[in-house]
Amino acid sequence: MKRDTVTATPADAATIERLETALGAGHSAAPAAGLTAAELTPVGVGAMADTFKVRLQWDHPGAGPACLILKQPAVDGTAATTAASLGAYEREARFYSELAPRTQVRAPRLYGVIDRAGAGAPDTVLLEDLTARHRPGDQLREMPIEELDRARHQLALLQAPFWENSATAELPWLHRRLGVPIPGILERMERSWHSVTDTIAADLPADERKCIDRFVGSAADWAQLNPGPQTLVHHDLRADNLLFGEGEIVLIDWQTIGWGSAMFDFAYLIGTSLEVGTRRRHEAELLRRHVAELQELGVDWTESEAQDIYRWAACAVLMMLVPPISSVKSNPRMVTMFRRMLSLGARQALDAGSLDLLDSRL
Template identity: 30%
Template sequence: MNARIAWAGLPAEVRAGVGAILGEPVVEAATQPGGYSPGSADRLRLTSGRRVFVKAVSGEVNATSAALHRREAAVTAALPPGLPVPRLLGAYDDGTWVALVLTDVDGRHPHLPWTGPELELVLDALAEIAVRTVPEGLELPRSGDSLRGAFMGWEKLRRRPLDGLDPWAAGNLDVLVELAGHGTQSMAGEALVHGDLRADNVLLAGGSAVLVDWPYASRGAAWLDSLSILIDVNTDSPRGRAEAVLGTRRVFFGVAPRAVTGVLAGWAGYFMDMSRRPDPPGIPTLRVFQRRQADALLGWLRLRLTPVT
């Protein structure tokens, strides 16, 4: 995780722009930990006692993060009522700094490693979202189209080998390339997909799970977000735990095993390829996290593929 910019450390014009959205002064700010953005993340208390959440980032520090904030503002504003997501109250954008003002969630991230009750709570919430189609008027990309390039990681690793790559992966590159391609094709569907779910994008509050950070929203298969959570579980849990949970969740019933394996292979290749790149501006811990995810996914893939390889 990265060190956050505090509310008081934001430029005066950004705080003034947010203040214009709020309509009243800020009397207290609490910086929130976690995440992989180089920007701020603060719960604010206002003079009326009302609380809001504000996140801000500078395009000069990381242009991609600023673009993601703009995308998140557009998506969140268009999400229908009744979903377990924060509501967008307004956005500030001066061309360099982008700040989002959202309803506050008085909650916490799930514990890591994931506990059984918290995992069930989140997967139950995702099961409810899985039956929702993308609302009319909300233009979202297809999940497979969004991830087609990302899921070419094994092809890139085959062309430019990585020193120290797991011997099992190195000996099965052709299989992994084929599986990742199949994974892209297996994402088709009409469900609303968050697209970037892990513990730091979930808040537990009052016995409910709230999903935050929606810039990667897409239209795809109803089981994709549940699989993303299980990938997060797999990163910090004993091998085989995520696989065992997968077999108990209704959203996966009827899904071809090869489809799930293909998506896992696609993410593994993406994380492995990205982990060897230089740190992105302002996010010095991301590559280490991506390598941990890649290594853990390789263990899961080996578990699923051992009978046939």
Template identity: 30%
Template sequence: MKQKILARRPSDLTIDWAQRVVKHGYPDVIVSEVTTVSVDIGTTTRVRLAIEHDGPAALPRRWFVKLPSLDWRARLITALPGLLHTEVRFYKEAAHAVPLAVPGFLAAQSKPGRGATLVLGDVTEAGATAGRPGDALTPAQATLVIEQLARFHAFFWNKVALAHTYRWLAGPVRRLEDHLGTALAVPLMQRGLKRAGKLVPAAVRGWAVRYARHRRQAMRFLSDGPQTLVHHDCHPGNIFWRQSQPGLLDWQLVRFGEGVADISYFLATALKPEVRRAHEARFLTTYAQVLAQHGITGIDPGSLWQRYGAHLPYPFEAMIVSLAVGGMIEPESNHELIRRVAAAVEDLDAFAAIPI
């Protein structure tokens, strides 16, 4: 019989709760102590726990637990489209196939209308370092991430059978998320731009509102490309580093889409504008080369560059919406990410690349 591990708040993460978690894979292990190390509230409530137990070394003693956000604004945006439910299903059904470093999965439970709880091994226990949203990566670090994303995308590239296996990624919940994004696009864009003030150049502001008004049409255009599995939220805070190699955290927005969308999101958020400008052409060349090494050939450099630019409005929208809603990213980091993505869309005239 499966143990019930749903929790609503950090105070629910007791010894009895932890005991139910370990029963999933280690029925004879006894948990003797649970200590809350930290609580971080954003799009979800993220709790780091220290666990004392008499089990083997393979059972982590540092856990990372995700619960529905305690911030009502973030919860309002994430609950209806079931983003945490999607991440639970990703770890249960897809994470084992992903050729990327991801946190170890311990247990999860998801019940629509009642919430979801995801329990992972804390990557720091194995000596990894978790990134922060406002981190600025070096060109060498960015190259490593680009190479990993290319391997990830190549593995799932245009594989119809896998799309059928993970058809829940394009199911009713995902369509609801897209409908909500379209319905709220204009008011959230206007509110976010007002809050951002001079962080967004005047030349970008008008284009951004126009994009929001035609978001459905823009999304159709951006989805018209070779399909693969994409992370869809590749900012520095969702990257961890183990022995200088990157892995990805936070798979709430995982879906099928165009691979270069992850590259656009990553380069626009993870690099200072001057670093991105100096290296982005080389990064795209690296991406195409690694895809080719894994059997994905025939990619036209000019078309890849155009699609890279066309996907930049989405990370801009994501950061502006985060500011509009509030409580999703720490404000100072949110402001820095807006500066970076605003520079990217202005540099490449990205909104003009979408025919709306």
């Protein structure tokens, strides 16, 4: 969003009251602190959520945060209804309140939650504002390998405490995209892919197009396989969902936090972040480091087991990006981004021999 088109809007009385109550309940404001004014500035209008930076004025200076990030259901009715039906808002709120405190992963601090729709579960999160000293990642540029490795380290911190943890696996609100039948996935994949073969995907090399064709036909079986140790899966761990600060990387956008194969986020992060040549040079070492760090964190896993699962996981980029491509139309940045990631994803699957693996297992 262009900064010069962004204007701040004063919050109405109902919003101020909701914020004050939520911050009090979240122990993020002094008891009985009074919020006197709030001003909302949009920072991101996503597919499913609207995000605002909120400046706050308290009756006693310092009684609560001066600034926060508010992420709430999108105003766009269709997207919001889809997200709500998928449990995306509740899931993100529950991740921040119930799971983030059990990990060392760097996510924004949660200040409070709001049940805006009155559906009996929170759908809005109030988060630590990191706009001043952090910059969002850029999906259109290659991530420097040192930064990628630090993001990967955060992934190890997310995964280790929940590794094969049966109580976490049973949490009904976690997103399940792997290891379960996904109704209509084949039709959605095919419809989406065929709608862009003459546009976004028109100039992809023939072997990449063929690879995507084959993957689309077997995506449901691929997702069902879901091999290897299971743990928490972010499901969209890529540059756009990372905030880079001095000496730290912060992971955001937890609407799709779920349960699945430990190699999924690893393959997706690498596949969406690195150019093909860089990935080829570094992926074995990144995998080795990832397993070594998990082991240091108490996880019982070996490099060769991880390599085996990586062959499957190398389709993660295609799995995540083929279904939404048909809805990417007019925005040139999104078109460029999707085309680039499709190509990277296909090349990653080809390099890993993922489709041959799939053929041999089915």
